[in-house]
Amino acid sequence: MSAVSIRGLVLAGGRSRRFRGTDKTFITLCGRPLWQHALSAIAPQVDAVAFSRNDAAGQLAADLQAFRGSVLCRTGSSPARIDVLPDLIAGYPGPLAGIHAGLSAWPDCYVATVAVDLPAIPPDLVERLYTGLRRGCCAYASDGTRHALALLWAPGSAPLLHAFLSQGRRSVREWLTAHGDPVLFTAPGEAGLFININTQDDLVAAEHHLRAQGRC
16 A cells, blocks of 8 residues: 555535534534544545635635644655645535545545544554455445445546536435445444534544543
8 A cells, every 4th residue: 555645635514504503623522623633533544635625715724734734644744735625516515526526636546535523533544445445436434334434535536426426416325335345344442433423412422432542
């Protein structure tokens, strides 16, 4: 895996309807906003990182530039910049549109995509997804019944995803069923990968899980 170029994309463009409109990207978990948790977890596994979000000139962009010196990519150095990529497809068609923007920005690279509200991304996520990428154009984390929005995409996947979205199709599950390779994360302690923060109760559960692992 060290010989291939891998980019990381944090999906932070959700509209947070179930959080009463509060922007989840900035919600505090264990004293830090969710975007910092996601960035600190994915950056060491990739060569460069960006965020998917439609207000590319907003507060997150400024915060990222101030914080980027605090994280290291797998190259051993801090990212020179952290771009914020808006959707290329209008109408807020969901996380697949954010992924499409990342795949389009890096057409010749592997791209690891993770949601900003996944608080427990394992340090070997990308390596295991890379090993599990076989027939499909992406590999995704699964516990056997659920999927996490944590995927690795093969180079050249953007056109196929664009065609899917252009048909008005939005379902991540439908996409993964047709084009994805599941990679099991079922070891003790890995259940936290499948906690995604949509409600206040989810936030409490996430903090409890991270404290139990000594990560909070």
